[in-house]
Amino acid sequence: MIRILLVLCVLANTLAVHAQQTYAVYLTDKQGVVFDPYAFFDAKAIERRTAHHIPLSDSTDMPLNTAYVSKISTLVKEVKAESRWLNALFVEADSAQVSHINTLSFVKATAPVNPAPVFLTRVQKLFDDKALAKLSQAELDLLRYQTSRMQASFFKQKGIDGKGMRIAVFDVGFPGVDKLPYFKHLRDSNRIVRTIDIVKKNDFVYASNSHGTATLSCIAGRYEDIDIGMATGAEFLLARTELATWEPKSEEYYWLAAAEWADRFGANIISSSLGYGLNRYKTKEMNGHHSIAAYAATMAAKKGILVVSSAGNEYEDHNWRFIITPSDADSVLCVGGTDPYNDMHIDFSSMGPSSSMHIKPNVSAPGHVITANATGIGENFGTSFSCPLTAGFAACAWQMNRQYTNMQLFSEIEKSAHLYPYFDYVHGYGIPQASYFTGEKMKVDTTFDIKGFSGVYVIDIRPGVGNILDTACVEVNKTPFEDIELKGDFGKGINLYYHVQSPNGVLKSYKVLRINCRKNLQLVLDEKDFASGDKLLIHLEGYTQTIELK
Amino acid sequence: MKILRAGICLMILLFTETAQSQTVILERNVTQDTTVSNFGPNRRHYLTVFYGLDTYAGIDQNGLEGVFNSSFGVNFGLRYKLQYSEHIANVFDLSYHWQSYGFKRKANVVFPDSLKPNHESFNFHMLCLSAFFRINYGHRGENIGKYIDVGASGGLIMANSYSMNNIDENGKSFNKQTFEPSYVRDFVSFVNLKAGFNGFAVTAQYRLDNFFKPASYMPVTYELPRLRAGIEFSF
Numbered sequence: 001m002i003r004i005l006l007v008l009c010v011l012a013n014t015l016a017v018h019a020q021q022t023y024a025v026y027l028t029d030k031q032g033v034v035f036d037p038y039a040f041f042d043a044k045a046i047e048r049r050t051a052h053h054i055p056l057s058d059s060t061d062m063p064l065n066t067a068y069v070s071k072i073s074t075l076v077k078e079v080k081a082e083s084r085w086l087n088a089l090f091v092e093a094d095s096a097q098v099s100h101i102n103t104l105s106f107v108k109a110t111a112p113v114n115p116a117p118v119f120l121t122r123v124q125k126l127f128d129d130k131a132l133a134k135l136s137q138a139e140l141d142l143l144r145y146q147t148s149r150m151q152a153s154f155f156k157q158k159g160i161d162g163k164g165m166r167i168a169v170f171d172v173g174f175p176g177v178d179k180l181p182y183f184k185h186l187r188d189s190n191r192i193v194r195t196i197d198i199v200k201k202n203d204f205v206y207a208s209n210s211h212g213t214a215t216l217s218c219i220a221g222r223y224e225d226i227d228i229g230m231a232t233g234a235e236f237l238l239a240r241t242e243l244a245t246w247e248p249k250s251e252e253y254y255w256l257a258a259a260e261w262a263d264r265f266g267a268n269i270i271s272s273s274l275g276y277g278l279n280r281y282k283t284k285e286m287n288g289h290h291s292i293a294a295y296a297a298t299m300a301a302k303k304g305i306l307v308v309s310s311a312g313n314e315y316e317d318h319n320w321r322f323i324i325t326p327s328d329a330d331s332v333l334c335v336g337g338t339d340p341y342n343d344m345h346i347d348f349s350s351m352g353p354s355s356s357m358h359i360k361p362n363v364s365a366p367g368h369v370i371t372a373n374a375t376g377i378g379e380n381f382g383t384s385f386s387c388p389l390t391a392g393f394a395a396c397a398w399q400m401n402r403q404y405t406n407m408q409l410f411s412e413i414e415k416s417a418h419l420y421p422y423f424d425y426v427h428g429y430g431i432p433q434a435s436y437f438t439g440e441k442m443k444v445d446t447t448f449d450i451k452g453f454s455g456v457y458v459i460d461i462r463p464g465v466g467n468i469l470d471t472a473c474v475e476v477n478k479t480p481f482e483d484i485e486l487k488g489d490f491g492k493g494i495n496l497y498y499h500v501q502s503p504n505g506v507l508k509s510y511k512v513l514r515i516n517c518r519k520n521l522q523l524v525l526d527e528k529d530f531a532s533g534d535k536l537l538i539h540l541e542g543y544t545q546t547i548e549l550k
Numbered sequence: 551m552k553i554l555r556a557g558i559c560l561m562i563l564l565f566t567e568t569a570q571s572q573t574v575i576l577e578r579n580v581t582q583d584t585t586v587s588n589f590g591p592n593r594r595h596y597l598t599v600f601y602g603l604d605t606y607a608g609i610d611q612n613g614l615e616g617v618f619n620s621s622f623g624v625n626f627g628l629r630y631k632l633q634y635s636e637h638i639a640n641v642f643d644l645s646y647h648w649q650s651y652g653f654k655r656k657a658n659v660v661f662p663d664s665l666k667p668n669h670e671s672f673n674f675h676m677l678c679l680s681a682f683f684r685i686n687y688g689h690r691g692e693n694i695g696k697y698i699d700v701g702a703s704g705g706l707i708m709a710n711s712y713s714m715n716n717i718d719e720n721g722k723s724f725n726k727q728t729f730e731p732s733y734v735r736d737f738v739s740f741v742n743l744k745a746g747f748n749g750f751a752v753t754a755q756y757r758l759d760n761f762f763k764p765a766s767y768m769p770v771t772y773e774l775p776r777l778r779a780g781i782e783f784s785f
Contacts, residue, residue: 249689280689280691284586319591344576426578510580513575
């Protein structure tokens with residue numbers, strides 16, 4: 001009997017709302033706060049704001065009123081984090097303490113932050129910490145592919161490596177970054193400028209899960225003489241914002257605190273391979289306005305930072321057909337994953353759009369890569385790595401075009417992608433291409449001719465386009481990806497992408513065909529799938545044609 | 551327009567070679583993708599399977615004392631949830647329950663017989679229908695989340711047995727089993743309480759009815775413990 005009661009008590013305790021929990025305490029004002037942006041901000045932050053005509057200080061930049069903070073800190077168990085942007089504190093308190101706080105005249109509101117430990121992130125579930133000392137030839141090919149697919153050589157030939165750009169990486173920990181040879185060039189030139197563990201409130205980040213080590217390597221790691229990521233010359237701010245095993249909602253507040261920290265210390269780019277979805281939110285809430293993470297990312301973008309975020313790995317969950325947050329925010333550059341062995345959407349990468357029907361993901365990058373880990377180097381899967389590859393690309397693109405604002409760069413990265421202006425909700429605009437920024441993008445001639453109307457079309461592919469049979473389309477291509485190898489050779493056949501877009505820019509459908517013949521390719525749209533005024537966009541080998549549907 | 555489209559399609563079929571070589575490698579209908587289904591852990595309808603383990607929870611009834619180590623139960627079944635709002639739902643279970651009760655008789659108890667065995671137990675196999683009123687609380691995204699269920703069940707006893715172990719006159723141990731004893735009822739009802747978080751719950755069940763029918767030869771009606779507690783997992 002006693003044993004049962006003990007078990008029940010323990011279990012009931014795990015289910016019950018804990019007496020101590022995290023609360024957000026929103027303050028009414030910042031009256032009396034003296035603020036000198038030159039003393040508060042890092043010189044890089046001042047430079048970023050000045051360059052893009054962002055005010056050096058508005059009310060959201062000012063720190064919290066210290067008298068308010070001290071008063072509240074005496075009433076609670078612990079102040080976990082502060083937010084300048086929200087003018088709020090995150091505190092560990094019990095309900096009696098919160099009741100007391102609510103009586104204070106300078107407290108606008110309090111709100112509980114869900115304390116329940118939920119699940120491992122999918123991002124981390126896919127993550128493989130297997131480390132190798134040496135890479136095989138196939139792994140070396142994969143390593144070279146992950147940057148060459150984004151045309152890294154175009155940047156490299158011009159000496160562009162992200163120099164002068166400061167990238168903040170948010171993750172769960174960066175073990176080994178202080179020791180591994182893949183980051184030696186960063187350590188030797190003191191380019192890990194600052195670190196912060198927001199969870200433990202100290203500045204040691206080289207512990208916990210090595211997911212952060214892997215993501216950082218995809219921005220700036222180097223294996224022997226091969227770059228793992230493209231921005232090997234950039235500076236870094238490393239922030240731990242995640243718990244290793246559980247996903248309490250307070251992580252989003254840590255993300256917010258890290259974004260404010262990154263803003264203060266002059267980040268140009270935030271790379272965050274972290275996302276929050278079905279364990280916390282309903283699909284309709286993925287609208288870019290609901291979550292704290294989306295708010296934080298939007299604020300960071302307003303401060304001139306390019307926020308790059310992974311799409312997530314939710315594709316196989318049929319109950320979740322929207323992007324996760326903070327990628328749902330429209331000013332976040334959301335990156336989906338591609339399969340290096342067929343150049344298509346990789347089978348786990350989350351699909352968009354956002355629930356407000358904004359295009360998500362915005363672009364894509366390889367989601368099967370080689371990364372550094374805590375003790376070595378190895379193969380890894382996840383949009384967690386598509387994101388930092390793109391962040392590294394963005395650093396190089398921005399180094400070449402310092403006049404761009406963050407949102408101009410966002411737009412140019414979309415335009416540089418290999419499918420642009422075609423887009424869909426799994427590839428976005430495709431994989432960003434460096435030649436667009438270096439001015440070496442090849443002019444693409446017309447690749448196909450199209451006849452027909454009213455949703456029924458016949459396409460003839462022009463001679464010389466693609467590795468396809470020079471015949472009419474008579475055979476069924478059942479195994480489109482046979483004999484595929486890396487290095488851009490995806491076997492016989494080319495991909496034809498098309499989508500139907502309504503006048504408000506929202507897609508109605510999209511399709512990718514693998515074709516291996518040249519003439520008389522039928523494209524018949526179902527009558528119920530389009531309306532007069534919709535647009536049909538067809539993309540083949542860099543050339544896009546738009547047809548107004550009637 | 552329809553005739554025109556049909557004409558074009560016909561012309562293509564008649565005057566061009568059939569275009570079969572395209573293989574669809576990706577196809578998405580955005581309307582279908584973005585229409586949120588009403589089926590799911592935190593949506594209007596949800597169906598899961600579950601299994602649970604439970605045991606005697608220590609409160610004895612008249613005459614028979616439960617024995618913790620030999621009283622256990624297993625149940626499994628199908629669960630349908632009908633959700634009315636973020637916080638309110640009804641849950642209906644169809645399940646099989648096997649409940650075992652090891653017990654000791656108090657002094658002078660002559661039920662189920664006049665012997666004084668070393669060990670004895672009753673086993674019941676039941677088909678149960680249950681209905682619960684569920685209150686959900688806390689943020690839970692698309693998960694089942696935290697909940698408290700209050701409900702009632704009816705169990706049809708499909709099979710039952712009485713087992714005992716005793717020592718014969720020669721000092722030798724022997725087992726005896728009686729199937730379908732006549733004094734066991736066919737139907738019992740329960741009230742249930744659960745506290746759960748996603749696929750896990752702590753359960754308590756209180757039996758409202760006696761397992762045993764009253765009999766003229768018994769001065770009082772003896773009964774097995776009514777309260778059971780356990781855990782449950784759903785998928």
